[in-house]
Amino acid sequence: MSNRTRSIVRSARVVGLKLLMPSVLFLCAFASLITSANAQDKAEQPQFKNLQVLKDVPPDQLIPAMQFISASLGVECEFCHVRDAFDKDDKQSKGTARRMIQMTLALDTNQFQGERAVTCYTCHRGSAKPVSIPMVESTAAYVSEARSATDSVAQGRSNLPSPDEVVQKYIQAIGGSAAVQNVSSRLESGTVTFGDGPGFPVEIFSKSPFRQAMIVHLPAGDSTTVFDSRNGWSKSPAGLVRDMLRADLEAAKLDADIQFSINLKTTFQELNVIRAEKINEHEAILLFATSSSGPPLELYFDRQTGLLLRQLRFGSSPLGLNPTQIDYSNYKTFDGVQVPLHRVIRRPNRTLDIRLSHVTQNVPVDDAMFARP
Numbered sequence: 001m002s003n004r005t006r007s008i009v010r011s012a013r014v015v016g017l018k019l020l021m022p023s024v025l026f027l028c029a030f031a032s033l034i035t036s037a038n039a040q041d042k043a044e045q046p047q048f049k050n051l052q053v054l055k056d057v058p059p060d061q062l063i064p065a066m067q068f069i070s071a072s073l074g075v076e077c078e079f080c081h082v083r084d085a086f087d088k089d090d091k092q093s094k095g096t097a098r099r100m101i102q103m104t105l106a107l108d109t110n111q112f113q114g115e116r117a118v119t120c121y122t123c124h125r126g127s128a129k130p131v132s133i134p135m136v137e138s139t140a141a142y143v144s145e146a147r148s149a150t151d152s153v154a155q156g157r158s159n160l161p162s163p164d165e166v167v168q169k170y171i172q173a174i175g176g177s178a179a180v181q182n183v184s185s186r187l188e189s190g191t192v193t194f195g196d197g198p199g200f201p202v203e204i205f206s207k208s209p210f211r212q213a214m215i216v217h218l219p220a221g222d223s224t225t226v227f228d229s230r231n232g233w234s235k236s237p238a239g240l241v242r243d244m245l246r247a248d249l250e251a252a253k254l255d256a257d258i259q260f261s262i263n264l265k266t267t268f269q270e271l272n273v274i275r276a277e278k279i280n281e282h283e284a285i286l287l288f289a290t291s292s293s294g295p296p297l298e299l300y301f302d303r304q305t306g307l308l309l310r311q312l313r314f315g316s317s318p319l320g321l322n323p324t325q326i327d328y329s330n331y332k333t334f335d336g337v338q339v340p341l342h343r344v345i346r347r348p349n350r351t352l353d354i355r356l357s358h359v360t361q362n363v364p365v366d367d368a369m370f371a372r373p
Contacts, residue, residue: 173306
């Protein structure tokens with residue numbers, strides 16, 4: 001292993017970067033960072049070998065499936081796999097995982113008409129060994145786990161606003177349609193921390209329509225992730241370029257939409273107000289934004305101010321849904337538009353904290369910034 005590779009690996013370990021999706025752009029940047037460490041020292045090998053249970057799954061769905069297992073059991077890759085030899089069957093836990101996948105797939109096929117009702121998380125709940133006795137404390141399931149969104153829509157609807165009212169209040173809170181529509185580009189800079197690790201400088205370049213480039217300045221070099229409105233990729237400090245997973249492209253488009261508030265009603269086929277919730281001491285209205293391509297996007301709006309407090313979305317995998325929660329706070333006005341300077345991105349066992357210090361809008365952004373290397 002070269003000295004440069006060791007430097008990259010040390011940088012990744014400092015911030016605790018694992019192959020789990022914290023948000024679309026950060027997932028691609030740091031998955032690439034880790035896996036590229038040995039890529040310069042070895043000839044390119046086929047990515048997946050010795051597939052048995054999931055051999056018919058499209059290749060770009062295998063990593064999301066592994067992410068789902070990791071989040072469901074609270075473990076890392078080496079719980080089942082041999083380091084640098086993922087195809088080996090040396091660990092008993094790998095054989096157990098295969099049997100458990102077959103069991104859950106059979107249950108869903110035979111008992112739930114193919115619906116993804118029983119998953120790894122159904123029993124494991126973040127533990128490598130599931131328990132058979134109920135715990136004293138429990139956490140409520142995600143609203144999206146309801147069999148039908150209409151089962152929980154607008155309980156006590158007379159006290160809740162309509163979807164149009166929620167969206168219009170959000171647009172006005174952000175700055176109004178005209179101000180939002182006037183924003184054609186945005187440059188943001190600040191720091192990002194990963195869990196309890198140190199902060200690293202980060203720059204985010206966004207340009208309408210739906211283009212975004214993120215650069216994290218790490219000790220080993222820059223980690224860059226780009227979405228060009230259709231495709232996405234990341235480039236690690238080692239120079240390795242990786243395509244964004246297909247499951248992440250739709251979420252990447254949401255991240256890159258600097259006119260999200262005024263595009264909300266056209267981006268999603270249906271909007272439903274579900275109920276009132278408490279979010280960080282704020283009374284919030286939960287809005288389901290539904291499209292035909294996946295589970296609903298859960299949006300939590302401050303009932304008093306109308307600003308977006310939280311976004312909860314789910315990435316699909318063959319085994320279950322991978323949740324990503326993004327909390328927004330510390331809104332400040334730039335050119336008549338409110339921008340959240342503090343964003344906390346949470347995935348199971350992963351937290352990223354982004355604190356922006358500078359925001360400029362409607363400045364030139366070279367299209368070359370979004371060109372694939």
